[in-house]
Amino acid sequence: MQRDFLVFDLIKKELERQRRGIELIASENFTSLQVMEAMGGVMTNKYAEGYPGRRYYGGCEIVDQTEQLAIDRLKQIFNIEYANVQPHSGAQANASLMLAILQPGDAILGLDLSMGGHLTHGSAVNFSGKLYQPHFYTVTKEEGLIDYEMLEAQARKVKPKLIICGASAYSRDIDYKRIRAVADEVGAFVMADIAHPAGLIAKGLLSSPFDHCHFVTSTTHKTLRGPRGGVIMMGKDFENPFGLKDVKGNIRMMSNLIDMAVFPGTQGGPLEHVIAAKAIAFGEILTDEFTVYAKQVQSNAQAMAKAFLNRGYQIISNGTDNHLMLIDLRNKNISGKKAEQVLGHADITANKNMVPYDDKSAFVTSGIRFGVAAVTTRGMKEDHMEFVVNAIDTALINADDASVLLKTKAQVNEFMSQFILYPELG
Numbered sequence: 190m191q192r193d194f195l196v197f198d199l200i201k202k203e204l205e206r207q208r209r210g211i212e213l214i215a216s217e218n219f220t221s222l223q224v225m226e227a228m229g230g231v232m233t234n235k236y237a238e239g240y241p242g243r244r245y246y247g248g249c250e251i252v253d254q255t256e257q258l259a260i261d262r263l264k265q266i267f268n269i270e271y272a273n274v275q276p277h278s279g280a281q282a283n284a285s286l287m288l289a290i291l292q293p294g295d296a297i298l299g300l301d302l303s304m305g306g307h308l309t310h311g312s313a314v315n316f317s318g319k320l321y322q323p324h325f326y327t328v329t330k331e332e333g334l335i336d337y338e339m340l341e342a343q344a345r346k347v348k349p350k351l352i353i354c355g356a357s358a359y360s361r362d363i364d365y366k367r368i369r370a371v372a373d374e375v376g377a378f379v380m381a382d383i384a385h386p387a388g389l390i391a392k393g394l395l396s397s398p399f400d401h402c403h404f405v406t407s408t409t410h411k412t413l414r415g416p417r418g419g420v421i422m423m424g425k426d427f428e429n430p431f432g433l434k435d436v437k438g439n440i441r442m443m444s445n446l447i448d449m450a451v452f453p454g455t456q457g458g459p460l461e462h463v464i465a466a467k468a469i470a471f472g473e474i475l476t477d478e479f480t481v482y483a484k485q486v487q488s489n490a491q492a493m494a495k496a497f498l499n500r501g502y503q504i505i506s507n508g509t510d511n512h513l514m515l516i517d518l519r520n521k522n523i524s525g526k527k528a529e530q531v532l533g534h535a536d537i538t539a540n541k542n543m544v545p546y547d548d549k550s551a552f553v554t555s556g557i558r559f560g561v562a563a564v565t566t567r568g569m570k571e572d573h574m575e576f577v578v579n580a581i582d583t584a585l586i587n588a589d590d591a592s593v594l595l596k597t598k599a600q601v602n603e604f605m606s607q608f609i610l611y612p613e614l615g
Contacts, residue, residue: 204611207219207610208605208611209536209601209602209605209606210536210537210538211537211577211580212538212563213537213539213564214538214540214558215385215411215512215558215560215562216357216385216408216410217410217560218410218412218414218566219563219610219611220410220415220466221414221469221473222611222613224415224416224466224473225416227416227465227466227468228463228465228466230465231462232255232461232462232464233460233461235248235252235461235462237459237461238452238453238457240256240448240452241253241256241257252464255468256459258468259274259464259465262468262472263467263471266391267391267399267422267424269399269422269423269424269425270423270425270426271422271425271426271443271444272420272422272423273420273422274420274467274468275452275459275464276406276420276421276456277418277456278408278417278418278419279309279407280419281419281451281456282408282419282420282421283310283380283406285421285450285454285455286404286421286450287321287351289443289446289447289450289454290378290446291320291321293320293321294320294322296322296323296324296348296350297323298311298324298325298326298344298347298377299323299352299354300326300327300335300353300355300356302543304325304327304328305357305358305359305515306325306356306357306359307355307357309382310353310355310382311325324347325343326340326343328505328506330545330546333507333545335361335364337364340368340371341371344371344372345371345375348376350378351378352368352378352379352380353379353381354368354380354382354398354402355380355381356382356385358515358543359506359515360490360508360511360513360514361506361511362395362396363381363396364396365379365398365400365401365402368401369401369402378403379402379404380402380405381402381404381405382405382406382407383398383406383407384408384411385412385512385513385560386511386512387407387411387412387413388412388414388474388479388483388512389412389486389487389511389512391474392479392483392484394487405421405424406420406421406422407420408420409467411512412483413470413474414470414482415466415469415473416463416466416467416470417463418460418463418466418467420467423444426442426444427443428441428442429441429443431446433446487512489561489564489569489570489571489573489574490512490513490561492572492575493514493578496574497516497578500578501521502521503518503519505517505545505556512560513558513560513561514559514560516556516558516559518556518585521585524549524553524555525541525542525553525554525555525556526552526553528588531584531585531588532581532584534584534591534594535584535594535597535598535601536598536602537577537580537581539558539559541554541557541558542556542557542558543556544556564608583597584597
């Protein structure tokens with residue numbers, strides 16, 4: 190079969206783009222080479238509906254071992270009783286979990302998307318807002334911190350079946366214990382979506398949700414530095430409260446309901462090549478090397494936040510506990526959309542983002558979100574954050590000066606040449 194040079198040329202160009210630029214999208218990271226090798230391996234050929242030891246297809250002896258290894262390693266990372274590694278994405282992990290515990294029309298309570306939440310936490314344009322009855326809590330206008338008093342008041346008012354904690358653009362730790370207390374009061378489940386801070390939680394650098402939340406979901410990229418995918422976890426399994434029984438008349442455990450909600454509830458055959466890559470990434474997370482990495486991510490984020498504050502930028506909540514920060518650009522007289530475009534001209538990649546109580550639309554926004562997981566993987570330390578922030582500041586100040594942007598781009602490219610990405614690829 191003829192080699193598809195058109196596609197492989199595009200892949201090569203993408204590698205070059207990643208190498209020369211500063212990657213600050215908080216949802217992105219660079220996997221290890223062995224993670225990518227697994228994703229491009231022969232396990233992509235295997236169809237394996239079901240679970241290890243319980244498949245609907247033959248020839249699953251090897252993928253059973255790989256998937257079980259991924260499960261065992263994930264359970265070891267977080268010291269938990271249950272893990273499902275099959276969800277194709279974080280969104281599908283959330284969809285499956287909700288399918289397992291909710292009925293259409295049930296009330297859910299999550300952080301508003303415009304306040305830093307996520308589409309799958311009740312947004313009207315998402316399945317979570319269409320299938321269920323969404324209600325929201327916000328962050329405080331003054332401090333930009335989760336308004337726990339509002340969360341508690343909303344929970345008591347609407348009595349949701351599920352309270353969702355977690356966010357896509359929130360830079361502070363979360364008080365899971367307080368959320369669980371109000372959930373117990375109103376009879377709600379608690380789901381923590383730790384897609385963003387999971388790698389830091391794994392190493393004990395942020396509060397763990399497992400002691401207080403019934404369910405925990407996550408992506409496997411971002412700070413976990415694995416392939417794109419999702420997982421569902423429980424600190425402890427428990428009997429389902431719905432009275433559902435198996436064929437022998439025994440009460441089904443919640444793990445049974447979640448497994449069935451993933452397959453056959455929301456997905457068919459699992460992506461066994463991605464699960465193999467997850468297993469590798471989870472093995473990497475268990476090393477001391479990853480502990481050093483996670484601590485560096487947190488230190489780099491705090492150094493970056495300090496550099497922005499020193500230049501007069503307004504960071505929502507005035508700092509960060511994790512890997513990201515959300516910046517309100519209104520005092521810099523530039524929109525998030527324009528800032529994203531300008532930084533792109535300087536080979537700095539970030540994403541526009543609404544800020545709490547934004548007066549601009551989601552297509553324009555007043556904010557921009559930065560994350561340091563990817564640049565930390567490249568080898569950057571605290572001192573390097575000064576160059577990065579200075580380059581961002583120079584580009585935004587000179588947003589309409591093409592010559593300055595071109596010069597900044599050249600400086601960025603030269604700076605990044607010292608952090609070689611995938612040297613094995615030539």
